[in-house]
Amino acid sequence: MKKRSFALPTALVCAITLGGCGVLPGGSQKTAVDIWLMQDSVSDEFLERFTSAYEKEHPSVELNVTFQEWTGIGKKVMAALESDDAPEVIEVGNTQVAQYAQSDALRDLTLEAVRDLGSEEWLPGLAEPGSINGSQYGIPWYAANRVVIYNKDLFAAAGITEPPKNRDEWLEISEKLDGNGVQGIYLSGQDWYTLAGFVWDEGGQLAVEKGGDWEGALHTKAALRGMAFYKELQSHGDGPKGADEVTPPQANVFAKGDVAQIIAVPSAVPAIEKTNPALKGKLGFFPVPGKTAEAPGAVFIGGSDLIVPENARERSAGVDVVKALASEKWQTELALTMNYVPNKTTLAGVIEGNEGTAAMAVGAAQGRATPNSPQWAAVEADNPIKPYMTAVLQGQDAVGEARAASGRITAALRP
Incomplete structure (x- = not known):
């Protein structure tokens, strides 16, 4: 070679x-x-x-x-x-x-x-x-x-003996874990790849193709249900509503030892363990839960x-x-x-x-995967999904914000 x-x-x-x-x-x-x-x-x-x-x-x-x-x-x-x-x-x-x-x-x-x-x-x-x-x-x-990376010690301290089998159980254990100096889950407000999975689970899309043209679809009822689940899950921790998962790097936050869960690729673990060697051997993994126990959640x-x-x-x-x-x-x-x-x-x-x-x-x-449009890179370049998520998490009208974000996606996807 x-x-x-x-x-x-x-x-x-x-x-x-x-x-x-x-x-x-x-x-x-x-x-x-x-x-x-x-x-x-x-x-x-x-x-x-x-x-x-x-x-x-x-x-x-x-x-x-x-x-x-x-x-x-x-x-x-x-x-x-x-x-x-x-x-x-x-x-x-x-x-x-x-x-x-x-x-x-x-x-x-x-x-x-x-x-x-x-x-x-x-x-x-x-x-x-x-x-x-x-x-x-x-x-x-x-x-x-992405999978869910969790702290086995914090799960054990809360009396949780096994990972959740569906989204309802996931919300329940995240709420149970949250408190007494522990974050149930650290989920940044603009982790739009994770949001995409929840939208897909509900039958929604980020964008759809109609007659050869692409249109934003965050304002559909299915996509809004995905955002509602994201908001509820995100509330069981102190992730920043106006930043993504790298601001600050969520692996560094998790390494402090007081966060029960993050959603990340498993390759984040070596960096976590390097930052905090005390966590070596104490981290577990489970697939992002789906709506039922029959299948895991959709993921990007x-x-x-x-x-x-x-x-x-x-x-x-x-x-x-x-x-x-x-x-x-x-x-x-x-x-x-x-x-x-x-x-x-x-x-x-x-x-x-x-x-x-x-x-x-x-x-x-x-x-x-993200919508199969040649122009999708233009959406990510000035991503309207991120400010939409922040607005909803901060209490703004979800329907109105979603329609505005869909409009910006549609404009970006025009050749």
Whole structure:
């Protein structure tokens, strides 16, 4: 494996080697497959194992991996898609695929998805954002989603012996835990990803597509019920009504030891334990509860898809790499190495020994993604959902505030 930057355009490399595109410098006849992965998405150890195994099975191929930063990645990917020197494989956020597919610069991977990758078993929250107008452009790679992280000692002190099975029980134990210097739950007022799950549980949406146009939908009765539940849950703690979960970082608040629950990805635990080593071994996990005990609550599912640019010089070789990375063998390896949720519901069993990841996998089965509009990034750039939530939590009229927020979402989603 070679980690390199893309300092030379492919045309110049081809001219230097005099061997044509796909021929490596030095006269090698191997096919170079350039891959962009996001910083910290995989460990060096996983990447070394995958690369070594893949190149052994494909001796005519050499994989060249470059790690990219999330900051500014959208513009960088768009520039690559518009160039004549795109990498063969790019890791992208699952909710970014629609934006890139709109450019007509992605390889249609529908055939591979159905024939080779068992797409009928994929997590919907990863698969649906990669599907545009019936064609699959993004291949699900890995998932991560929020769970409830709880302090076992505080639960025991309150006489709570097991996690709640549904939302009503969750409210009851959160209220019971709240008091005597303990916050039942720390939930910031603008944690809109968590709100989205409650809205979906009620049958609502953040936005809906009508006749080819997208419209905000926070003002519907179902979405308002989701906000009402959020308000009740948030009241069982002292989370700030006018800030999100990173202001201040909720992991730091939880690490103080007087918060019973937070809603976060399990990867927050190492940071919590580093801040307060006394909590090591005292933290537990359970999926966000649903309305009934039959199914967990809906959650926003984040993660990554893999795309192949249409203008990549070695598209076929890139597709083969994507099929390998998304295969059951390497999905299992990735899940065990990185504590991710695999891309298939049928692979959830491979991480059963890891309490946090197993809780994520249960919730991931009910995972959803943000509206599959190419303009959704514009909504998040100046997110009207956050001030809407704050206004409702501060006692403003929920219906009026929701209609105003829906209007702003609609405006942002207009091409």
